[in-house]
Amino acid sequence: GAGVSQSPSNKVTEKGKDVELRCDPISGHTALYWYRQSLGQGLEFLIYFQGNSAPDKSGLPSDRFSAERTGGSVSTLTIQRTQQEDSAVYLCASSSTGIPREKLFFGSGTQLSVL
């Protein structure tokens, strides 16, 4: 696609429910990243994919968070048993090869609100 696409753009859920966030990167980009931005905070790294593998998942806050990528393209971030502190904007980005120093192309994000 022309840009990084994320869905849904907004998600309101009840505490304890599971949510799935989807990211469709730029076609041909092998690297994919998930970040989140909590209110008043900067961009917090969650996980990095190179192809379908995740060599760096050091930013996932807890085992309630997981992510996968299939076909070297679409990625899904799953949050189980959501908590109020999970409320944030979840941003997906992709880059051409994933080498350090490459600029990232971001989607518009998913605003997650946990009530």
Place this chain on the structure above:
Amino acid sequence: DQQVKQNSPSLSVQEGRISILNCDYTNSMFDYFLWYKKYPAEGPTFLISISSIKDKNEDGRFTVFLNKSAKHLSLHIVPSQPGDSAVYFCAASGNTGGFKTIFGAGTRLFVKA
């Protein structure tokens, strides 16, 4: 630990004047620095970058300065325009043993007409 710090949460500047956004980093392994700009309800977009082998990079109204000894960089926008009003994120990457780009907390710039 915050490896990339933007200590000013906001900055207000008059149209036509210079905007200076500052950023400090702690990890000496960072060797590439980027600035991203973010409008509300949109993802960040790349603005300008600089390699650690340089101390200045200019692109139109935007110039980034890097002071490696002080582990400090700054973004200068001149002249500032109302359309520059956005949140600016400083970011760093390099041979840190990982692949991630580390972002600062952002500075919200207001350019008043």
